Amino acid sequence: MDGCIFLTTVTIVNEYRTARVAEVLSDFRTLQYYIAAAPTDPVETEDYHLDGYAALRQCALDGQHILNCAADTTVPQTSGGEEEQRKAELKQVLLDAYARRHEAQKIYLRQAAAQTWIQNRGQVLQGGRPSSSNRRQLRACDEQLRNELAQITDEMVYSELQVSDISLGRWTAEDPSMRAVQRWRRSRPRTI
Template structure:
């Protein structure tokens, strides 16, 4: 039986896709120009990895049902739920890549502030090691639970309808099945 929420579901799809697009745009605009010696350093490698992950999410095939609802409210409901699930998973993946890329950018900026245009030398060792450790601590804090929390709290603060957003455990199960 139709529940009258298909307009809310359609709006939710638009909201999630807008967030996804914004995250993709942010990640796509990240530019880092490490020297040959710096290219494989942890932070720069992480930035490349995040960009690759975001591109993979973008190019992954749509996983939701594509059958036409033909004006049937129940079919429309099922299709919208399927789209919400697929888009929420994509947004989750991009949010995780965004948070990791943001940590790498902080690492890069800290590194640049320490080096001030110089090549790294022994006098920089402790400071550079400290920012490497800070990056690792930040990355350890970017758990699935943290990613989910950042998305849900932002949505809740904006008063968005979250009734049919997938639970974290559902997202994790689907992502695990795709690997």
Template sequence: MADGLNHARAMRVAEIMDDFRNIQNYIASVRASPSADEYNEEGFVLLRCCVREAQILLSQPFPQPKGTKGDEDQIKTHLRRIITDAAVRRFKAQRIYLRATAALRWVNSRAAVLQGQRAHAGHAAALQQVRNTLRSELSSITDQRIELLLRTADANAGKWLAEDPGLQVLQRLAGNGNGSACS
């Protein structure tokens, strides 16, 4: 039964997709130039993985409408599906973004320790601390945290959240739990 909320649903789709696009643009701008010696260091591997995951996410097709010509109930059902799909994509992109920013902090911290030098035994303790910090940051990127960040930002912006999927739906449809294909 039509409920008069299709305009709100369509606006919500646009909001979520705009967030998704902004996150993807940031991920696409990630650049790091490791030397041959650094190429397989943990943070650089993670950055490449995040970019690869973002490319895979972008390549997935969006659902196409089926027979929604003017029927408000069909449009409502379709918009609800799109809200869920868009929310899952944004959730995945936010996970990738948080992991990429942790890796970029690792790159910057490592560069600060090395100060243009090649790594040597004198750097071992400081580089281990940088690795530990990265691992700690990565372990703090949980599905609950991601969902809370997104929901809080949306609520603070006064967005309509009535039909946004909950954490369990996001987890089920996003797959990979708290991890990623590259962790």
């Protein structure tokens, strides 16, 4: 009898795991759409190497990388039967999806900071070009961008996503730790 209860519990929890993977993958897909839609090049070619545009181009490259890097499909063999094996597979898929969503959120936040920089810079320039009269304001825009980018840490992103998931009433009992996400990222061929 206890074996039946255990299998039923594992089966039910595996349904939660499956739903969680679907939620996280949906979030990742949405973030990828926003990342791909962001502009990367300035209207004025001489602005190409400015910090905000460089950040946007790097975000586009990082977004493409996170989409293209191979999933880790290695799952240890379990001795507990089919449902236990499914549990192990779902946990591995969740880690991959969760880490990709984490990285995509980080990229998206960096893009948002760079787009704010573009707007602030446009307000300073008001259709004109940089000059000695607006140099100080433009440097302030650059400094604000650097500060915002520095605040986008793994810890901040992880916490923000965790709070969002909980507020949406999502099942988060087996979400990967931040360390697991960082290990996943280090295992990718290129540092993001």
